[in-house]
Amino acid sequence: MSRDRDRDQxxxxxxxxxxxxxxxxxxxxxxxxxDALLAEGSVTRAAARVGLSPPAMSHALARIREQLGDPVLVxxxxxxxxxxxxxxxxxxxxxxxxxxxxxxxxxxxxxxATLERDFRIHATDHxxxxxxxxxxxxxxAQAPRVxxxxxxxxxxxxxxxxxxxxxxxxxxxxxxxxxxxxxHLMTDRFVCAVRGDHPLLGADLKDHPSPRLTxxxxxxxxxxxIAPRGAPGGYLDDLLAERGxxxxxxxxxxxFLAALLLVAETDYIxxxxxxxxxxxxxxxxxxxxxxxxxxxxxxxxxxxxxxxDGDPGHRWLRELLVHAVAVAAPDAHPSPRTxxxxxxRRPRTR
Numbered sequence: 001m002s003r004d005r006d007r008d009q010x011x012x013x014x015x016x017x018x019x020x021x022x023x024x025x026x027x028x029x030x031x032x033x034x035d036a037l038l039a040e041g042s043v044t045r046a047a048a049r050v051g052l053s054p055p056a057m058s059h060a061l062a063r064i065r066e067q068l069g070d071p072v073l074v075x076x077x078x079x080x081x082x083x084x085x086x087x088x089x090x091x092x093x094x095x096x097x098x099x100x101x102x103x104x105x106x107x108x109x110x111x112x113a114t115l116e117r118d119f120r121i122h123a124t125d126h127x128x129x130x131x132x133x134x135x136x137x138x139x140x141a142q143a144p145r146v147x148x149x150x151x152x153x154x155x156x157x158x159x160x161x162x163x164x165x166x167x168x169x170x171x172x173x174x175x176x177x178x179x180x181x182x183x184h185l186m187t188d189r190f191v192c193a194v195r196g197d198h199p200l201l202g203a204d205l206k207d208h209p210s211p212r213l214t215x216x217x218x219x220x221x222x223x224x225x226i227a228p229r230g231a232p233g234g235y236l237d238d239l240l241a242e243r244g245x246x247x248x249x250x251x252x253x254x255x256f257l258a259a260l261l262l263v264a265e266t267d268y269i270x271x272x273x274x275x276x277x278x279x280x281x282x283x284x285x286x287x288x289x290x291x292x293x294x295x296x297x298x299x300x301x302x303x304x305x306x307x308x309d310g311d312p313g314h315r316w317l318r319e320l321l322v323h324a325v326a327v328a329a330p331d332a333h334p335s336p337r338t339x340x341x342x343x344x345r346r347p348r349t350r
Contacts, residue, residue, distance in 0.1 A: 030067065033060045035097050037073060038090045041080050110312035112143035117313055119146065122153045122160070122169040124228050126256040127300065130186070130275045135324040142320070152254065155229050161305045167314060169303040170321075171228075174339055181309065182301045183318070186325045187333040188273045189297040190236075192218070192289040193281065195264050215245070215292040222250040224259045224270045235337075236271055239293050260284060271295075275329055297333030 036046035037057075047057035065071055070085040082090070128150060139146060154160070157169040158177050170185060192213060194200075200221055219240070225232070232252065240246055250268060253259050256276050263270040264284040271291060281288055302321060308314040 027063075030060065030064055031093060031096060033057065034064050034072070034089075035093050037061060037064070038082060038086055038093060041073065041082060043073070043080070110316065112146070112313075112316050114145075115143045115313055115316070116145045117147070118149055119168070119314075119317055120149045120151060120166040122151050122157050122166050122171070124153055124171065124256060126188075126273050126276045127170050129257065129279060130188075131321070131324045131328050134328040135321065138320055138323055138327075143316070146317075153228050157303065161303060164305070164307075167304065167308065168317065168321075170300055171303075172298055172300055172337070172339070173303070176303070179306055181304050181306055183322075184299045184338070185302045185321060186329045187297050187299045187336045188275050188329075189333055190271055190291055190295040191274045191277050192291050193260060193263055193270045193272050193277050193286045194268075194289065195266070196285045196287045198267060198269075198287065200267065213289050213292045215243075218269070218292045219245050219247055221247075221269045222267070223247050224263055224268045225249045225252040226254070226256055226259050226270070226272060227252045228254050230254065236293070236295065239295070260286065297336040299336035299338045301338065 032050055033046070033052075036049045037043070040046040040049060043057050043061060044054050047054045050057075052060070061072065068085065068089075070083055072083055072086045073080040074083060075081075135148075139148060151166070153169065153171045157166070157171070157173070158180060160166045161169060161180060162177065176182065200217065225234070227234070232249070237247065251259075251262060253262070256272065257280070259270050259272065260277065260280055261284065262268065264286055274288075277286065277288055280286070302318060304314065304318065
C-alpha cells in the first residue's frame with residue numbers, strides 16, 4: 001500500500017512540474033538553440049553554430065531538458081544521439097525556424113505579372129463606362145492573372161473598407177471616417193441628355209449646333225434621376241430649391257447606362273455626367289444640351305483603408321487606376337466639388 005501511495009505522490013509531483021513549466025514565460029531563443037543541438041548532435045558544435053560558448057550551450061540544454069521534460073541528447077559511447085522525442089521535434093522545429101526567418105526577410109521585388117489575386121472595387125457604371133476599356137487593357141498587359149470584381153457603390157462603403165470586405169471604393173462621398181485614405185481620381189461635369197427628336201426642344205433648338213435650354217422649359221419637362229445609392233433629391237434639386245423651383249422626377253434609376261437607354265426612347269430629360277453621355281450619345285441618338293443652371297464640376301475620389309498602404313498589390317492597383325484616368329479622362333475640370341451635399345454657393349435672395 002505504501003508503494004502505491006509513493007507512486008501516486010510521484011505522479012502528482014510530475015503533474016505539478018508540468019503545470020509549472022506551462023506557466024513559465026516562453027523563451028523563444030531556445031528554439032534557435034534547440035534547432036542547432038538537433039542539427040549538430042553535439043553541444044560544442046551547436047555552440048559554435050549559434051555563437052555561444054560551450055558552457056552557455058550546456059546551460060541552455062539544461063533549460064531545454066527542463067522545459068520539454070526530455071533529455072533531448074543522450075550519450076552513446078563517445079557520441080551524443082537524439083532521443084525519440086528529439087527526433088519527433090526536429091522537422092517541426094526546423095519548419096518553425098525557416099518560417100520565422102522568411103517573415104523577417106525583406107519583401108521580394110513586386111512583379112504584377114506573377115500576381116494572382118481578386119480585388120473587390122465599389123464603383124458606379126459611370127466609372128466603368130469611362131475607365132473600363134483603358135483599365136482592362138492596362139491590367140491585361142501588366143497582370144493577366146488578376147481578377148477585378150466591380151460591385152455597385154453602397155451607403156456603407158466606408159464601413160466595408162474598414163472591415164476589409166472590399167479593397168477600394170470610387171465615388172463622390174459626404175463625410176468620411178478620418179482614417180480612410182482618399183485620392184482624387186478624375187473630374188467630370190454635367191450635361192442634359194434628350195432623344196434627338198424630342199418634341200419639347202422646338203425647331204429653334206433642334207438645328208442649333210449648341211442648343212441651350214431655358215430654365216422654364218427645363219422645369220416643365222419630366223426628368224430621370226440617377227440615384228446610385230437610392231436617395232431622392234440631390235445637388236440639382238438643391239439649386240432649383242434655391243430659386244423657388246422644383247422639377248418632377250418621373251423615374252429614378254441606380255445606373256447611368258439604364259438612364260441613358262431610357263431617355264433615348266422617351267420624352268424624359270436626364271442630367272448626367274458628361275464623360276459617360278458623350279461616350280454613348282452617338283450610338284443612342286441622344287442630343288446633349290448645356291444645363292440651364294450653373295452646375296459645378298465634381299471630382300471622383302479613390303478610397304481605401306490605411307492598412308493597405310504598404311501592400312504592393314494594392315498599391316499597384318491604385319496606380320493602375322490613376323494610369324487609366326490619364327489614358328481615358330486626362331483633362332481635369334477646375335475647382336471641382338469633392339463632397340456630396342448642398343451647393344457651395346449662397347442661396348439667392350428674392
